[in-house]
Amino acid sequence: MTTSPFESFISGALHPVYGLDHILAMIVVGVWALQICGRAIWAVPTGFVTSMALGFVFARLGLPLPYVEPMIVASSIILGLCVLAAITPSIAVAIALASFFGLFHGFAHGTELGEALPFAFGLGFVLMTAVLHAFGLVLASFMTRAHAFAPRLLGGVSTLLGLSLLFG
Secondary structure (H helix, E strand, O other), X not given: OOOOHHHHHHHHHHHHHOOHHHHHHHHHHHHHHHHHOOOHHHHHHHHHXXXXXXXXXXXXXXXXXXXXXXXXXXXXHHHHHHHHOOOOXXXXXXXXXXXXXXXXXXXHHHHOOXXXXXXXXXXXXXXXXXXXXXXXXXXXXXXXXXXXXXXHHHHHHHHHHHHHHHHO
C-alpha cells in the first residue's frame, strides 16, 4: 500500500536522521563550508544536495552504483578529516568532493523508500539534508566564537565515529 504524500514527505525527512553516518556527513559538510568561507558557504552544501538528488534519481531508474554503504561511511571519515585538518581547497574541489559523496547518499535514499511516494520522499530528505547542512554552519559559527579550533573537533568526532562504524 502506498503512503500519502504527507507520510511520504515525513518518511523522507526522517530518513537522513536514522543513520549516524548520514547525520555526521551532512553536518560536517556545513562545518567544512564555513571553514572554507566565501561562496563555499552556500556552494558546497548546494553541490552535495544537488548530487544527492541525482543519486536518488539514479537509484529510482535502477542504475547501478557500487560501494554505496562503504562510501557513505567514507564520507563521514574523509569530510571529517577535511574539517579536522582545516583543509581549505578551491571551491571547485570542495564542491566536487561533497558532490561525489552526495551521490552515494542520494542513491541510498532512493533504494530505501519502501512504499513512499518518490517525489514526496525525495523532497523530504532533500529539505532535511539542507537543514542538517545549515545546522553544521550555525554550530560551527557558534563554536568558532568560543575558540577557533573548536569546529575542528567536530571533524575529529565525525572521523572517529565513521571509523568506528567501519571497524566496529
